[in-house]
Amino acid sequence: MVSRLLVLLLLVSTYLSGGIDDDLAKADRLSKKDPTTAFNIYKKAYHQSKKVKSKSGVYHSLYGIISTGRVLKKNVKQYRNSFSMLNLPEYKKYRVSGEKLVIEFDRNLGKKDFRSFPLKNNRFVIDIYGDFNHKTIRVNNKFVKQITLAKYKTALARIVLRSNNKRQYKVSVWKNKLIVETDGKNTLPQKKSNTKIIENKPNKQTLYKKKKKVKTKVIVLDAGHGGRDSGAVGYGYKEKNVVLSISKRLEKELKSRGYKVYMTRKRDRYVRLKNRTSMANKKKADLFISIHANASPIRRTARGLEVYFLSPAKTARAKRAAAKENAYEMNEMGWKSQKMFLNFLNREKIITSNKLAIDLQRGMLDKLKKSYSDIRDGGVRKGPFWVLVGAQMPAALVEVGYMSNKKECLRLQNSHYQRLVAKGMADGIDRFFINSRRH
Ligand SMILES: [Zn+2]
Incomplete structure (x- = not known):
């Protein structure tokens, strides 16, 4: 548990460029032991992030200021207001075509706004600066079995891809889209019985739907x-x-x-x-x-x-x-x-x-x-x-x-x-x- 947390902190720290990442990672580490020092580092990182227009830096440092400020009983009203004013990219929809998964957000993403890494049990994680409610989507194709979206602790939301076998993914952003591609290795053929069941279903469903159909409001x-x-x-x-x-x-x-x-x-x-x-x-x-x-x-x-x-x-x-x-x-x-x-x-x-x-x-x-x-x-x-x-x-x-x-x-x-x-x-x-x- 502890080592995983450290890995996460390291990942968070590599999020941003230059000294801001290091400062934020340091503040994260200190936040429990020495909230006063952490608070001051977050404040410094906040002003620097604003200067270099790093959205994720601003988000992360504000989050730190507010949470450590609460412990220290400091007045962080001004920061809370700024925090509530931040517009985070919001999850819209996803699309799978062939070996490509596209997750769309309601606004453009930055190249530094995400970080991806594999986890055991055929899982792959994309941590992203953004906002979405917990959601599990069953995709069930040979590329990805399930996608889970969840709010993640510090400054991040997390997307977990689960597949049937071990895979390598490549992640990139383009405008408001997060694009996940597989390199094609380790692909196992899909079970044929699966497709049969899917093919049988629609007929029944369309019949049922026709009966039940109500006028669109x-x-x-x-x-x-x-x-x-x-x-x-x-x-x-x-x-x-x-x-x-x-x-x-x-x-x-x-x-x-x-x-x-x-x-x-x-x-x-x-x-x-x-x-x-x-x-x-x-x-x-x-x-x-x-x-x-x-x-x-x-x-x-x-x-x-x-x-x-x-x-x-x-x-x-x-x-x-x-x-x-x-x-x-x-x-x-x-x-x-x-x-x-x-x-x-x-x-x-x-x-x-x-x-x-x-x-x-x-x-x-x-x-x-x-x-x-x-x-x-x-x-x-x-x-x-x-x-x-x-x-x-x-x-x-x-x-x-x-x-x-x-x-x-x-x-x-x-x-x-x-x-x-x-x-x-x-x-x-x-x-x-x-x-x-x-x-
Ligand atoms: Zn009015």
């Missing part, structure tokens, strides 16, 4: 604001960027769950409110979800997640939130005509939108509360949001948090937090459709 996602309309602004960040990033994550998540997804905007551009819902109507969407971030100009402490559905506003809070989201286009249609429209709202649609809002809120809270202990439930509320007016399908507006609250604003920039919000919403959408099928 269409969802239109609306990232609020954009272009000349920034939305809420807080601590140097803009609502339009935060909500676009979350919407894109949600789009990806929903597509992976089999939904058809359209976006009212995919980049930073201005889209008129009425064009957002008319797109949803044109695409015959089953759901319309508008994503926003809140702000309170007076109360900096205001925070939490809220989900609104369209209904004449009842509370002052809902009216304020709606006024803020509507502000940019309010002169186009006055409050008076909007109020008139609201009086004609379909009661049934209000009820289903209310249900959708409840499922979205519950999905997000369930996901976030697992990682954050202080998530505030702002509740499901009625609101006269102009962007929801005119949607012919159940619709909801999500306020993912407050840009005016420093802690929440910084969290909203964090990729882990954004991912949880998106996954939570996707869970809520799943639940909504499951529940509505029962009626």
Whole structure:
């Protein structure tokens, strides 16, 4: 166990170029025995890594500063914020073609961002600077039997390839792809019986699927604001960027769950409110979800997640939130005509939108509360949001948090937090459709 740890430390240390690696390895070794010295080395390594733009160095040293800082009871808030701001490459998908395994990430990788080595029992390890949840993929071809992805301790995520026989692999990176190739040696012929079983299966499955087939649900996602309309602004960040990033994550998540997804905007551009819902109507969407971030100009402490559905506003809070989201286009249609429209709202649609809002809120809270202990439930509320007016399908507006609250604003920039919000919403959408099928 100890020797394996040393091997790992050595590997981590060879990660980076020059003195930074040595320093970090030294700090890792000292972190338990002498946290004060380790803390100072990490700090030095952090500034050097920033200077030479070594992402993995920044990640590793920040991790060290925070963990040793905790032991020493030092104030590392500033470092924690920087750490939460780091955008780690995130696992997307894998592909096996012939003797080649390609693992894709959501952003480009650096040549120094990974390290690979063989392990006993036909295993091969790739440690990579990146972020992904634990996942086991059974590939079962002659090249690789199983791929395991896991979060690894210091600054690293780990990919383990398991094969049927001892193999030599060659690993390289190209843009956002990690490419693993075998040198072809030691290859054993694949058992023939295996292929037979695989060939028999599809027929049965397609028959079964045809029977069970349900219409693919269409969802239109609306990232609020954009272009000349920034939305809420807080601590140097803009609502339009935060909500676009979350919407894109949600789009990806929903597509992976089999939904058809359209976006009212995919980049930073201005889209008129009425064009957002008319797109949803044109695409015959089953759901319309508008994503926003809140702000309170007076109360900096205001925070939490809220989900609104369209209904004449009842509370002052809902009216304020709606006024803020509507502000940019309010002169186009006055409050008076909007109020008139609201009086004609379909009661049934209000009820289903209310249900959708409840499922979205519950999905997000369930996901976030697992990682954050202080998530505030702002509740499901009625609101006269102009962007929801005119949607012919159940619709909801999500306020993912407050840009005016420093802690929440910084969290909203964090990729882990954004991912949880998106996954939570996707869970809520799943639940909504499951529940509505029962009626
Ligand atoms: Zn907004």
